Amino acid sequence: MNVPIDSRAFRTALGSFATGVTIVTTRGPKGEPVGNTVNSFSAVSLDPPLVLWSLGKRSYSFKSYLSADHFAVNVLREGQDELSRRFARSLDDKWAGLEFETWDTGCPILPNALAVFECKTAYTYQGGDHVIFVGEVLNFDHDPTGKPLVFWHGGYHHVTR
Template sequence: MDPLKFRNALGKFPTGVVVVTARTPSGELVGMTMSSFNSVSLEPPLILFSIHRRALSFAAWQSVSRYAVNILNEDQEQVSNQFARPSANKWEGLATLIGKNGTPMLPNAGVVFECENYARYDGGDHEIFVGRVEALHEHAFTYQRPLVFFEGRYRQLASSASAHTPPPEVELLHGW
């Protein structure tokens, strides 16, 4: 399969944007922008994301047992860019909040999930990280709308006026 064609096809699936943040055992702050975040399980509460094995910080991510998943708001494109560049100081200019489980978190993220690493799986050129959610924060007063990523570009949701729910026969099976 043509890798570019495959990548472009995957880009037709819109996602949100998160920054996953952690402190390594040696005390270094790490953070990475990701669109591969998704829900896994309600009981126990599990989420996942995947990290490219060639990321500069890959070894650091393998060493952490806890991390926070910060869902970005639509006004945080710059934060997304800041954590998507290989840089020694991704946290420059940002205050660091400390979560209940001791993980560093971003200020002003709409929702933050504090996680303990639950499992890691082989995912080809990526590694899949499954996190067990230990605490969750919703910053209602800063929450606007989430940043959206689609076809390789940042997007914004249109007005909620067109937000229809699925019909009853297809919704909410097993919590969906």
């Protein structure tokens, strides 16, 4: 007999797992920049180079990602807490006053990210109330000396060595 899982308690238990923080970006149907804070980022394969992340089907920008051929994963560094908060909210214009660059695919690349992975959408999978996006990495860059922004138990933390 399956006992129903309390979704709030489940979410709290998941918060026991420390994650890095990313902002995944793409272009919307009219070419507008789209971005969301995501902590579900993970490596999948080295050969071919594949990464994954997931997004809730109720997300305001869900259709933009589902119809996009490319996305970029911007791994945040310590001190980018406010940037993470900005892209975690449903704002009319998350990009107001924010400078970014573009690489080959045209996806927004955030300045000072700890690492960036520019990807071609390779696969999507249904995952309950989320869709899992798998991307083939086309290009990447990283700062080997920086420290990541970490999210754990509902808050931002810093890595100590």
